[in-house]
Structures are given as structure tokens and as C-alpha cells.
Amino acid sequence: xxxxxxxxxxxxxxxxxxxxxxxxxxxxxxxxxxxxxxxxxxxxxxxxxxxxxxxxxxxxxxxxxxxxxxxxxxxxxxxxxxxxxxxxxxxxxxxxxxxxxxxxxxxxxxxxxxxxxxxxxxxxxxxxxxxxxxxxxxxxxxxxxxxxxxxxxxxxxxxxxxxxxxxxxxxxxxxxxxxxxxxxxxxxxxxxxxxxxxxxxxxxxxxxxxxxxxxxxxxxxxxxxxxxxxxxxxxxxxxxxxxxxxxxxxxxx
Amino acid sequence: xxxxxxxxxxxxxxxxxxxxxxxxxxxxxxxxxxxxxxxxxxxxxxxxxxxxxxxxxxxxxxxxxxxxxxxxxxxxxxxxxxxxxxxxxxxxxxxxxxxxxxxxxxxxxxxxxxxxxxxxxxxxxxxxxxxxxxxxxxxxxxxxxxxxxxxxxxxxxxxxxxxxxxxxxxxxxxxxxxxxxxxxxxxxxxxxxxxxxxxxxxxxxxxxxxxxxxxxxxxxxxxxxxxxxxxxxxxxxxxxxxxxxxxxxxxxxxxxxxxxxxxxxxxxxxxxxxxxxxxxxxxxxxxxxxxxxxxxxxxxxxxxxxxxxxxxxxxxxxxxxxxxxxxxxxxxxxxxxxxxxxxxxxxxxxxx
Numbered sequence: 144x145x146x147x148x149x150x151x152x153x154x155x156x157x158x159x160x161x162x163x164x165x166x167x168x169x170x171x172x173x174x175x176x177x178x179x180x181x182x183x184x185x186x187x188x189x190x191x192x193x194x195x196x197x198x199x200x201x202x203x204x205x206x207x208x209x210x211x212x213x214x215x216x217x218x219x220x221x222x223x224x225x226x227x228x229x230x231x232x233x234x235x236x237x238x239x240x241x242x243x244x245x246x247x248x249x250x251x252x253x254x255x256x257x258x259x260x261x262x263x264x265x266x267x268x269x270x271x272x273x274x275x276x277x278x279x280x281x282x283x284x285x286x287x288x289x290x291x292x293x294x295x296x297x298x299x300x301x302x303x304x305x306x307x308x309x310x311x312x313x314x315x316x317x318x319x320x321x322x323x324x325x326x327x328x329x330x331x332x333x334x335x336x337x338x339x340x341x342x343x344x345x346x347x348x349x350x351x352x353x354x355x356x357x358x359x360x361x362x363x364x365x366x367x368x369x370x371x372x373x374x375x376x377x378x379x380x381x382x383x384x385x386x387x388x389x390x391x392x393x394x395x396x
Numbered sequence: 397x398x399x400x401x402x403x404x405x406x407x408x409x410x411x412x413x414x415x416x417x418x419x420x421x422x423x424x425x426x427x428x429x430x431x432x433x434x435x436x437x438x439x440x441x442x443x444x445x446x447x448x449x450x451x452x453x454x455x456x457x458x459x460x461x462x463x464x465x466x467x468x469x470x471x472x473x474x475x476x477x478x479x480x481x482x483x484x485x486x487x488x489x490x491x492x493x494x495x496x497x498x499x500x501x502x503x504x505x506x507x508x509x510x511x512x513x514x515x516x517x518x519x520x521x522x523x524x525x526x527x528x529x530x531x532x533x534x535x536x537x538x539x540x541x542x543x544x545x546x547x548x549x550x551x552x553x554x555x556x557x558x559x560x561x562x563x564x565x566x567x568x569x570x571x572x573x574x575x576x577x578x579x580x581x582x583x584x585x586x587x588x589x590x591x592x593x594x595x596x597x598x599x600x601x602x603x604x605x606x607x608x609x610x611x612x613x614x615x616x617x618x619x620x621x622x623x624x625x626x627x628x629x630x631x632x633x634x635x636x637x638x639x640x641x642x643x644x645x646x647x648x649x650x651x652x653x654x655x656x657x658x659x660x661x662x663x664x665x666x667x668x669x670x671x672x673x674x675x676x677x678x679x680x681x682x683x684x685x686x687x688x689x690x691x692x693x694x695x696x697x698x699x700x701x702x703x704x705x706x707x708x709x710x711x712x713x714x715x716x717x718x719x720x721x722x723x724x725x726x727x728x729x730x731x732x733x734x735x736x737x738x739x740x741x742x743x744x745x746x747x748x
Binding site: 196228230 | 643645646648649650651652653654655656659663666667
């Protein structure tokens, strides 16, 4: 990881993202702390996924600065591959390659290896370990297309974990799953955060999940951050009227 | 012209003097071609011609093309010439070129054959030809694969990246390029042949430059150029469709896992691999079965630019249906085997 350990993983200042003159995201101030689980909640279409794309350096903000471990990514600036490779995202739908489970999990490692097939040191061990963590080591040779939804999402999680990223971004990772797989995946996220100190940013519209997992919770509405507080404070003593409505479940989404 | 039951019927092909098929090549022409006074059998490489006494035409007998001159036709020369002359006014010279007729000869026992026999015989001869490893056939097959294989390789090198580019990126002029590509996919090969012919001919814009690496007309290299022009739009078009069929989220996911743009494009191509193989099969199928362009650009010169399809055309027009069928069967079988091999190469991906 980086040499100097800053308390913040990300620092966002006045970040604006718009598509064809429609502003979808306007974050005045947001810090993501090292080693925390930050949950971002809110109804659909308020810019949560857009924010994750910015945090994964898949897109650059139109305005403002986004700092990652002290390094700034300016508005529409170049996004170094080195930064992008320290972060990864698991999306709502597990998008697996039509190949074996093992190839899928090894994919990110192979990308980093480039054209040097001889430097495979420990790749297979790391893949096996990641699959062990998600409880799927018996399916290593199976084709990814034949997996169930829950298994596929766990493979997607293993594929992200095997990279040992500084930050793991989760975009509604359990939205389509049954309760058993939801609890499995939540356990994996929790243990990853506690054992490997991976910073986790979790986007969800399930406030119960946010409460179960997060150290801090933020509410996004119409592209801006309404409230960001410690989990307990957020749910028990919300300051903003809209947070209160959302937590009570009054907000229709 | 039905014969008497007892008459011996022969099928002959008529070539008018002025329209001797250039496809035979110079060395195939009867030695005393143009000598109207002579009549008799002329021996040339594959055919035995009978010159009309003063008619300016030549007759090739079907049954005797390989063994010895057709004594029967020679003997009945006047009769044959009369028959052909009788036919002549009905058609213009050009329409007559290479036409096949049945001619009755003498009163010998009839040895006519019907088409069914012809097909069966062709089939057996095809098997025998393939089995015997006939050197002429081997050369033709070898050249066919050389030309179409190299053309396909070049098409893949150009077409697959082009298809991926069109399928994955948005840029100014993309729609125009796609329209052009779709036009190219349905382009008549013979028009491509004409175009390449004009380009490469010695008075053409490319041929007149005298640059050594620009292929000359009537060479395998020129045929490769023509076939590449025919097949690369197919490879690019089908690759583009396959790439566009891949889940658009895949690219984002792959980038989120740390892929460079090139790695992301490669991952999408690998994901679309069945479609890419299909694009190659489509490209290969279009050129291995194509006649017009290779005929125009290659010239069907025996031993140099004769490929399976042009050989089939030649043998059919000569009336040598056995050999034509044999070549046709070889062509079919080889195309089938190649496609099978391509599909097996990427094997297990087809089990879904």
C-alpha cells in the first residue's frame, strides 16, 4: 500500500459529474476513511452508481477534485491505471466471463501480469484462497455460466478479493439474492474488512443492510449528499428531515 | 437431334475459331489453328479437336479427350461438320462458344448415357481421383487453399480489429463506415474482380506504378488481393455484430478489475469468440466458393492460377462432367472439413 498512511482513503471536494449537461452528481465534501465500511443509501437513480464509477476511476469528474491516498485526479484529467488497479467494483449483476470459475477469479491477476506468463507465482494459490473464502473451492473447474445467482455473485466477490484492493466498491451486491446468500456475502464483506482492513464503500437501497454492515452511512438524494454520520447516529438520531423520512421508510422508492 | 436407335451418339462441344476459349492457355491450342483447309484430329493437351473443313469451327469429342483422337469423329468428319453448320445460323458465334451437342455417328450400337449415369459416374470418379492423389488435382487443391487461406488470414488481421473498433467505440464517421461495410458484405465478387483487375492491370493505376510488391495480374497474389477484398467486410461485419452482442456492462466490469483499454477490448473479443469464429467461417465460405473474381484476376491458367471453382467451370464447359463433379465434391468436402475444424478448435465453448 502507499507509504504514508493518511487517515482518508478518498477526499472529494466540489465534485460534479454531468452527462450531456444534466448534472447527476454534486458532492461538496466527502471523505472515505481508511479501513471503514461506508454505506451510501438512497433511492434508485440518485447518482450512487455514478459516484462509484468516479471512485473506481472509470470516469473523471467534470468539476472539483477527487483525491485518492493523497493523489489528485483533476476534472476530466487522465486517470492513471496504477490508481484504478488499487480499487475494484462488484456490481449488482455478477458479470462473469463465459469461462471457468478459476479463469474468472484469476482474471484481474492475469491483467496485472500482462504478457509475462512465467510470473505466475502464487496465482493459483491466491485463486484457491479467494474461492475458499467464498466457499466455492469445489466449483473451481466449473463453467461460470452454469452457476446459480448467489454462486455467481460470490465468484464475482472472490474475483475482486483476490486482487487484495485498497478499496472494494460494492454496487448493491445483494439486491437480487436470496436471504441465505445475502447473509453469506455480508459475512464475507465483514471478515474482509476486519481481517484485511480493506476499505469498503457499499451502495445499497436496503437500509437494514447498511445498518448491519456500515461504520458510517450517507444518504444521497438527487445527486448530493444529504447527511453523513456514524451508523448509530444516522439511524437513531438523524439530523435532516429527509434522512428521518428515509430511515422510517416513508420515502417511496 | 435424336438418333436412330441403332446409331452411335456422341456428344461434342463446338468452339468457333474466333472464340477459342482463352481459358485453355496458349499451349493448349491446336498447332495448326487457323488452317481452315485441314481437317482431322488435332492433338492438344487435353482435347482432341476436329477442324471443320472450311467452317472455322472445332469440335471436341467428350468421350475421347484423354486416350486417343476420336477416330469415329474423324471418320465422320463431314457428317459432324454438316450437323454443326446446320446449327450455326440459329445463334451468334459468341453464344455458340462451348455449347454441347449430341451428334449421331454411323449405325453402330448406341452408347448414349443419361444424366443419372453421368452423376453416378462422376461421383465414383471423384472418389477415385481423391483416392489416387492425382497430381493435377493436388495442385489445384493446394493452390485453392493457398489463395483462400492467405486471403482469409489477411482478412482476419484487418477485419477482426476493425470489427472490434466499430463495435466498441463511437467516433465521427462510424455510421458511414458501417454502411460501407454492409455494402461490402453483399458485394458481387465478380465486380470486385473487375475492380481489382482494372487496378492491377498494367495500364491501371496500381499496375502502372511498377512497384515490385504490387502483384501482377494472373498470379496467385492478385487472386489473394481480390479474395481479401471480398472476405474482409464479412469478417469485420460479423465480428462487429458479435462484439455488440456482448453485455455492455462487461467492459465496465473488466475495466473495474484493472484492464487497460486494449485488455478490455481483448476480453470482449474473447467473450465473443464464437461470433468471431463464425465471422471467419463466413469469410472463408465466401471466398473458397467464389468463381468470378478469381477467374477474372487469375485467368484460370493451368498449373498456375487454376483453383477448384474455375476448374469446375472449365470442365463443365468442356463437357467433362466427371471431372467437374469430382472437383465439386472435393470442394464441398474440403469446405465442410475446414468449417468443422474451425468449430472444433474453439470446441467446448459450443456446449451452451
